[in-house]
Amino acid sequence: MQYWVSVIDYPINVGGRPFNSWPSFMIVCFELTVLFSAISAVIGMFALNGLPMPYHPVFNVQRFIDASKDGFFLVIEATDPKFDAEATGSFLKTLSPAGVWEVPY
Numbered sequence: 001m002q003y004w005v006s007v008i009d010y011p012i013n014v015g016g017r018p019f020n021s022w023p024s025f026m027i028v029c030f031e032l033t034v035l036f037s038a039i040s041a042v043i044g045m046f047a048l049n050g051l052p053m054p055y056h057p058v059f060n061v062q063r064f065i066d067a068s069k070d071g072f073f074l075v076i077e078a079t080d081p082k083f084d085a086e087a088t089g090s091f092l093k094t095l096s097p098a099g100v101w102e103v104p105y
Contacts (some may be wrong), residue, residue, distance in 0.1 A: 007020050058103050061101050
């Protein structure tokens with residue numbers, strides 16, 4: 001597109017350079033490289049993090065609505081094969097939380 005505009009459509013001779021002088025195109029190419037790499041990094045981050053996640057089963061817990069007002073909400077998912085529901089629940093209850101809920105999937 002730069003070549004077409006500078007050489008064919010609207011040629012302007014600046015400083016006696018030829019119309020298709022490649023150094024004049026390098027700055028825009030560098031800036032576009034930085035722009036597209038930043039955009040693809042953000043899109044890749046969203047894709048690898050599984051975002052946006054419009055639904056998660058923890059949204060069904062009644063106290064989840066108050067999580068941003070009262071403090072924070074800790075979610076421990078049971079995807080690890082060494083996960084023990086009773087041991088984790090009893091450990092969390094020793095920390096005197098506002099509540100411990102098991103969320104069915």
